[in-house]
Amino acid sequence: xxxxxxxxxxxxxxxxxxxxxxxxxxxxxxxxxxxxxxxxxxxxxxxxxxxxxxxxxxxxxxxxxxxxxxxxxxxxxxxxxxxxxxxxxxxxxxxxxxxxxxxxxxxxxxxxxxxxxxxxxxxxxxxxxxxxxxxxxxxxxxxxxxxxxxxxxxxxxxxxxxxxxxxxxxxxxxxxxxxxxxxxxxxxxxxxxxxxxxxxxxxxxxxxxxxxxxxxxxxxxxxxxxxxxxxxxxxxxxxxxxxxxxxxxxxxxxxxxxxxxxxxxxxxxxxxxx
Amino acid sequence: xxxxxxxxxxxxxxxxxxxxxxxxxxxxxxxxxxxxxxxxxxxxxxxxxxxxxxxxxxxxxxxxxxxxxxxxxxxxxxxxxxxxxxxxxxxxxxxxxxxxxxxxxxxxxxxxxxxxxxxxxxxxxxxxxxxxxxxxxxxxxxxxxxxxxxxxxxxxxxxxxxxxxxxxxxxxxxxxxxxxxxxxxxxxxxxxxxxxxxxxxxxxxxxxxxxxxxxxxxxxxxxxxxxxxxxxxxxxxxxxxxxxxxxxxxxxxxxxxxxxxxxxxxxxxxx
Numbered sequence: 109x110x111x112x113x114x115x116x117x118x119x120x121x122x123x124x125x126x127x128x129x130x131x132x133x134x135x136x137x138x139x140x141x142x143x144x145x146x147x148x149x150x151x152x153x154x155x156x157x158x159x160x161x162x163x164x165x166x167x168x169x170x171x172x173x174x175x176x177x178x179x180x181x182x183x184x185x186x187x188x189x190x191x192x193x194x195x196x197x198x199x200x201x202x203x204x205x206x207x208x209x210x211x212x213x214x215x216x217x218x219x220x221x222x223x224x225x226x227x228x229x230x231x232x233x234x235x236x237x238x239x240x241x242x243x244x245x246x247x248x249x250x251x252x253x254x255x256x257x258x259x260x261x262x263x264x265x266x267x268x269x270x271x272x273x274x275x276x277x278x279x280x281x282x283x284x285x286x287x288x289x290x291x292x293x294x295x296x297x298x299x300x301x302x303x304x305x306x307x308x309x310x311x312x313x314x315x316x317x318x319x320x321x322x323x324x325x326x327x328x329x330x331x332x333x334x335x336x337x338x339x340x341x342x343x344x345x346x347x348x349x350x351x352x353x354x355x356x357x358x359x360x361x362x363x364x365x366x367x368x369x370x371x372x373x374x375x376x377x378x379x380x381x382x
Numbered sequence: 383x384x385x386x387x388x389x390x391x392x393x394x395x396x397x398x399x400x401x402x403x404x405x406x407x408x409x410x411x412x413x414x415x416x417x418x419x420x421x422x423x424x425x426x427x428x429x430x431x432x433x434x435x436x437x438x439x440x441x442x443x444x445x446x447x448x449x450x451x452x453x454x455x456x457x458x459x460x461x462x463x464x465x466x467x468x469x470x471x472x473x474x475x476x477x478x479x480x481x482x483x484x485x486x487x488x489x490x491x492x493x494x495x496x497x498x499x500x501x502x503x504x505x506x507x508x509x510x511x512x513x514x515x516x517x518x519x520x521x522x523x524x525x526x527x528x529x530x531x532x533x534x535x536x537x538x539x540x541x542x543x544x545x546x547x548x549x550x551x552x553x554x555x556x557x558x559x560x561x562x563x564x565x566x567x568x569x570x571x572x573x574x575x576x577x578x579x580x581x582x583x584x585x586x587x588x589x590x591x592x593x594x595x596x597x598x599x600x601x602x603x604x605x606x607x608x609x610x611x612x613x614x615x616x617x618x619x620x621x622x623x624x625x626x627x628x629x630x631x632x633x634x635x636x637x638x639x640x641x642x643x644x645x646x647x648x649x650x651x652x653x
Contacts, residue, residue, distance in 0.1 A: 243496045247471055252493035 256280055261357040265298065265382045272314050272332060277303055282348060282360060283314065283321075286382075291333050292373040297381040300348040300360050301334045307341040321345065335368065344368045350380045438644055445649050450524070454517035455649075459636065461510040466629065468503040476555070478621035480614050483557035507549055514545050534642040537635055544632040551624035557617060565620070566612045572603035579603060 220228065262276055262284060273284040283301045290299065301321075303311050310325035320337075321330040328339030335344045349364035358380060366378035373379070403409055415426035428439045444450050475494060476486045491497045518538065521527055527535035554565045573581040577588060580601040588595040598610050608615025643649055 244471065246495040247499055248474065250475070250489075250494045252489065 258363040259359065259361045261353055261355075261359050264357055265352075265380070268298070272316070274314055276360075277311075277314075280360070280362065281311070282362065284350075284358070284360070285332060287332070290379055291335070292368070293379045293381070295379070295381045297379055298350055298358060299334075299379050300350045302346045302348055302362065302365065304346070305341060306336065306343045306345060307339070312345075347373060347378045349377045351377055352380065436640055438648055441648055451649060452516060452520050454513050454520055458510055458513045458517055461506050461513060462632070462636070464506045465503060465510060468499055468506065469625065471499055472503055473625060478555065478617050480557075480617065483555065483617060487556045487558075507552060511545060511549055514542055518542060531642075531646045534639060534646060537639050537642065541632055541635050541639065544628055544635070548624060548628045548632070551620040551628065554612070554617060554620045555624065562612050565616065569603055569606055569612065569616075572606055573601070575602040 217225075256279055260276075260280060265286075268284065268286045270286050270288065273286070276282050276284065281303045283303060284298060285301060286296075286298050288296045290297065303321075305312050305323040305325065305328055307323065307326055307328045310323050312321040312323040312328070312330065315322050319332055321332075321334075323329070323339065323341070326340050328336060328341035330336050330341065330345050333344070334347060336342070344367070346365040346367055349361040349366070351359050351361070353359040364377070366372035366375055404413075414430050416423045418424040418427045425439050428434045428437060472490065475490055477483065487500065490500045521535065521538070550565075550568060553568075554561045573579045575582045577584040578596065578601055579585060580594075580597050580603075582596075582601075585596040585601070586594070598604065604610060606616075606619070607613075608619045
């Protein structure tokens with residue numbers, strides 16, 4: 109498309125207003141004026157045809173084709189144009205009316221020529237397609253998730269005895285544990301363990317008889333504190349944020365995890381003193 | 383265009399990269415011909431591309447005239463592609479169960495970006511039924527069903543039925559009152575299938591002594607619904623037929639149809 113433009117712009121007045129110029133325009137199909145001039149010079153022909161239509165500026169509209177693009181780059185085509193220019197210089201150009209016409213004679217719209225219209229149409233089509241594609245990509249990310257909330261209340265502290273509470277394991281994937289003396293916080297209270305094995309992400313079982321969490325996948329074992337002591341698990345279970353809500357209930361926030369190996373179990377919100 | 387051709391510059395890293403790239407084995411294994419600027423290379427393009435080879439290398443001038451074909455066959459195919467694509471996207475969210483079907487349909491409008499995806503599928507389906515009918519009408523009016531194209535006409539008739547069945551099965555999936563009762567009414571027709579519907583003619587003849595072989599729980603309607611009324615079995619069956627069974631069938635027939643168009647002398651012209 110671009111090279112077609114280059115062929116058209118300098119030669120054919122878009123208005124088609126100057127029929128006298130038409131023979132000349134047929135002679136320079138290969139490129140813009142510098143290229144033609146260079147080619148003509150190369151073929152030993154005076155650049156008269158180029159000069160001939162030079163004083164007729166192509167339009168009220170500036171030429172759309174970037175001129176420097178073709179300088180020195182147009183080889184065979186320009187040579188062909190040069191050869192044609194030579195032929196035209198010796199014989200009336202009307203001999204070849206439609207050979208190299210870059211433009212349909214009927215195409216005289218003052219606003220958009222065929223090329224520009226096609227460019228606009230393809231541009232608009234591409235933009236619409238890209239927008240549709242982007243919207244389709246967005247379609248894959250819903251605005252509503254049917255998943256359990258990350259923050260939830262689990263009742264009042266007085267409802268819990270010492271030890272592991274498994275009530276919320278199925279729904280939220282946590283154990284709530286009440287301890288008389290935590291290994292990091294050195295206080296009595298609650299902590300919440302995420303029931304995801306730190307080896308490969310299975311869900312361990314609570315074995316009350318052995319007072320440990322045991323992963324069925326590869327045998328990792330964790331003490332009630334969450335610290336790993338057997339099997340392939342490389343680090344302790346993670347704790348979730350646990351605080352008191354305004355109404356006095358325990359509020360668990362799974363959006364915030366605390367890892368012991370990073371020293372995060374001393375964080376006041378990783379443990380609810382009670 | 384040919385005379386206005388420009389040649390790329392011979393220097394520079396981009397040119398060297400391009401020259402290296404187009405000489406690689408991988409490139410040459412993909413593009414096995416020169417630029418399509420001669421009749422020969424144009425034909426090679428058509429023959430060596432799986433998508434383009436479905437098209438004829440040459441067509442009659444009349445073949446591209448709108449008033450010959452109305453583009454209805456191509457539009458039907460285009461709409462089929464649109465429906466396949468939008469349907470695939472809808473399948474990411476829709477669950478064909480009593481518990482979720484309706485709420486997932488609502489969620490597709492309320493909870494998912496581009497909430498018109500379902501409407502595009504729906505309107506596309508309506509449009510495809512229309513274009514298939516108009517395609518059939520055009521073929522009839524231009525006499526394009528006549529030998530040797532009568533086989534392709536028959537393939538087309540089967541595809542028309544499949545299109546309507548796709549529409550019918552898709553109708554149930556929103557699982558609202560309109561869907562349930564429309565399919566109840568529609569599937570009641572199967573009761574009257576000759577021999578295979580328990581209320582149909584001849585069904586009473588199929589019995590062993592006092593035992594009827596065709597009854598409400600094993601007739602054609604039961605096979606369609608997977609039950610004796612429009613319930614969960616019907617929803618799942620219609621879903622599978624709508625998303626997999628019928629599209630597969632119609633896709634195979636489309637391949638036959640397009641191939642036959644070529645073999646029978648191309649589109650829209652006297653032989």
